[in-house]
Amino acid sequence: MGSSAHSRRNILRGIGAGAVVVGWNAVTGTWATTSASAEGVIPVPPLDGTLETSPAVLGEFSKDWGGFITATPKAVLRPGSVQDVVKIINYARANCLKVTVNGQSGTADDQESHSFWGNAAVPGGIAIDAKGFSTIHSITSTHAIVGAGVSLHQLSAATLDRGLIVPSQTDYLRLSVGGVASVGGFGGTVPKYGLFSDMIEEVEVVTGAGQVQTASPSVRPDLFNAVINGAGQVAVITKAKVRLMKAPERVRMFTLSYTDLAKWQRDQEFLMRDGRFTHQGGGFSRKPDNSGWWYQIEAGYYYSSPAVPDDAALLAGLNDERSALQVHDHLFRDWTFRVDPGEQAWKDGGFWDGPHPWLHLLVPASKIQTFVPFVLSELQVEQLGAGFTILSPFQTAKVTRPLFAKPNEPVAYLCDLLRMPPPGDPNIQAYLAQNRRFYEKLVSLGGKRYIIGAIPGMTPTQWQRHFGTVWPFLVASKRRYDPDGVLTPGQGFFS
Structure with a gap:
C-alpha cells in the first residue's frame, strides 16, 4: 500500500480545517500539523483507524456518566485493528503520554463512559474508543467470542436469537464487555453463578508494554488474573471469550416483602443455599403509606415448556408478609431487556443527564444488622430521587x-444506593459526603467498596487498604505488564 494511503489513515482530524497531524511535539505538548515546524516532532505511526482531535470529539471523551470529573484527552483513537492499539501504546510510552480505553456505553445518541468518578479519564492523554472492537466473532452452544467494545445488550440479543444467554451479567446491559470484565459486573444471578467477570474464559489483550497476548486461567494465568477485575491497569482488552448457557423461555418473578430485617436476611441466605431460584436479589423501599421501610426479596424461577412453576413449593418455608406478595410472569427475552423502558423514562424525566452520586458497597453478612440500620437512620427517601436501592446476597466463593x-466472610451483600436526583437538585455535594460517611462506616465493619461508584477522596493508601492482601500482586503486575505506567490513570490507584 502506498504512502498516500498511510497518510490518509494517519490523519488526526479537527485541529483546523484541512490540518493533518504528523506527530506529537513533546516540547510544546501539542500535536504538530503539516504546516508546523517538524523540529522536535515524533511522527505518528501509520494506523488502520484514525486518531481524532476535534474539540467536539475530545468533549465527548472528557466526561462520564457520573458527571463529577471532567478531564479532556489530547486525542481519541478510533482503532481499525489490534495493531493500532499496539502502536499507540508504544507511541505513548515513547512520548510520556497516558492511554485509557473508553467503553462509550449507552445508546447510539448518548454514548459515554459509564463510570462515576473519572475512572476512564485520561487528561492530556489518548482515549481509545472501545467501539472499534464491536464485532461478535462467533457464538457456539457454550461460549461467544466478541470484541471488547460489544455491549452486553448486543451480545444478549445475538445469543437469545440462538436460545442462549450469559449465565451472569448486569441488569443494565448497555455496557461494554471489556469494561464490565475489568470491574466485576453484578446482576440477579450472581448468587448462583458469580460475577459477569467470572463468565470470562479467555481474553486477548495489548499489555502496557505493547505486546499482544492471549490469557486464560490456564494460559498466562498471572496476566489473566491481573486483567479480570483489574480496572484496566495492565492491559487493553480487545477480545473476550464469554461463557453461555441455554436460555429459558420464561421467568416467574416473586417480590417478597418484610418488615423485619432479620427475617429478611434469614430468608435471603436460606434461598441462596437452597438454590431453588436462578435469579435472586433485593433491596429496601418505603412503604406506600410512608410508615417505614420494606425489605424485599426479588426471586426469579427460570422455566421452559412443558414445565409449570409450583408457586406453593417455591414459596415454602419463607417468612415474608404474604399479603404483600407480588407475582409476575415474563417472557425471558422481555425480562432480559427489562431496564430499557426505565432508562427511557429517566431520560424523558430529565434524570439521565445530571450527576449520579451512586454508591456501591459490599457488606459482610455478619454486619447487615448493624450497617443497614445505620444507613436508614440517615437516608431519606427523597435523597434517592427517581432511583432505588439494591441489597442482594452473594457467596464470596463464587467470585473466583x-x-x-470482597469481605472475608462466606456471604456478603451488594448494597447500592442508585440515586437519580431531579434536575437542579441542590444537594449533590451532601449526597457525596453521605456516600463517604457510609463507606467509612462500612470499612470499620470489615466491608469493601465496589470499585465503580462516586466516593470522593480516595487516596492510593486507601486503595491499598481496599485491595488488602492482593495489593502486592496488583503492584507487581503493573510493573511487569505496564512498566512505564501509561495505562488508566483515572482510577487513581497509584497516584
Whole structure:
C-alpha cells in the first residue's frame, strides 16, 4: 500500500480545517500539523483507524456518566485493528503520554463512559474508543467470542436469537464487555453463578508494554488474573471469550416483602443455599403509606415448556408478609431487556443527564444488622430521587478472580444506593459526603467498596487498604505488564 494511503489513515482530524497531524511535539505538548515546524516532532505511526482531535470529539471523551470529573484527552483513537492499539501504546510510552480505553456505553445518541468518578479519564492523554472492537466473532452452544467494545445488550440479543444467554451479567446491559470484565459486573444471578467477570474464559489483550497476548486461567494465568477485575491497569482488552448457557423461555418473578430485617436476611441466605431460584436479589423501599421501610426479596424461577412453576413449593418455608406478595410472569427475552423502558423514562424525566452520586458497597453478612440500620437512620427517601436501592446476597466463593476485593466472610451483600436526583437538585455535594460517611462506616465493619461508584477522596493508601492482601500482586503486575505506567490513570490507584 502506498504512502498516500498511510497518510490518509494517519490523519488526526479537527485541529483546523484541512490540518493533518504528523506527530506529537513533546516540547510544546501539542500535536504538530503539516504546516508546523517538524523540529522536535515524533511522527505518528501509520494506523488502520484514525486518531481524532476535534474539540467536539475530545468533549465527548472528557466526561462520564457520573458527571463529577471532567478531564479532556489530547486525542481519541478510533482503532481499525489490534495493531493500532499496539502502536499507540508504544507511541505513548515513547512520548510520556497516558492511554485509557473508553467503553462509550449507552445508546447510539448518548454514548459515554459509564463510570462515576473519572475512572476512564485520561487528561492530556489518548482515549481509545472501545467501539472499534464491536464485532461478535462467533457464538457456539457454550461460549461467544466478541470484541471488547460489544455491549452486553448486543451480545444478549445475538445469543437469545440462538436460545442462549450469559449465565451472569448486569441488569443494565448497555455496557461494554471489556469494561464490565475489568470491574466485576453484578446482576440477579450472581448468587448462583458469580460475577459477569467470572463468565470470562479467555481474553486477548495489548499489555502496557505493547505486546499482544492471549490469557486464560490456564494460559498466562498471572496476566489473566491481573486483567479480570483489574480496572484496566495492565492491559487493553480487545477480545473476550464469554461463557453461555441455554436460555429459558420464561421467568416467574416473586417480590417478597418484610418488615423485619432479620427475617429478611434469614430468608435471603436460606434461598441462596437452597438454590431453588436462578435469579435472586433485593433491596429496601418505603412503604406506600410512608410508615417505614420494606425489605424485599426479588426471586426469579427460570422455566421452559412443558414445565409449570409450583408457586406453593417455591414459596415454602419463607417468612415474608404474604399479603404483600407480588407475582409476575415474563417472557425471558422481555425480562432480559427489562431496564430499557426505565432508562427511557429517566431520560424523558430529565434524570439521565445530571450527576449520579451512586454508591456501591459490599457488606459482610455478619454486619447487615448493624450497617443497614445505620444507613436508614440517615437516608431519606427523597435523597434517592427517581432511583432505588439494591441489597442482594452473594457467596464470596463464587467470585473466583483475585482482584475483586470482597469481605472475608462466606456471604456478603451488594448494597447500592442508585440515586437519580431531579434536575437542579441542590444537594449533590451532601449526597457525596453521605456516600463517604457510609463507606467509612462500612470499612470499620470489615466491608469493601465496589470499585465503580462516586466516593470522593480516595487516596492510593486507601486503595491499598481496599485491595488488602492482593495489593502486592496488583503492584507487581503493573510493573511487569505496564512498566512505564501509561495505562488508566483515572482510577487513581497509584497516584
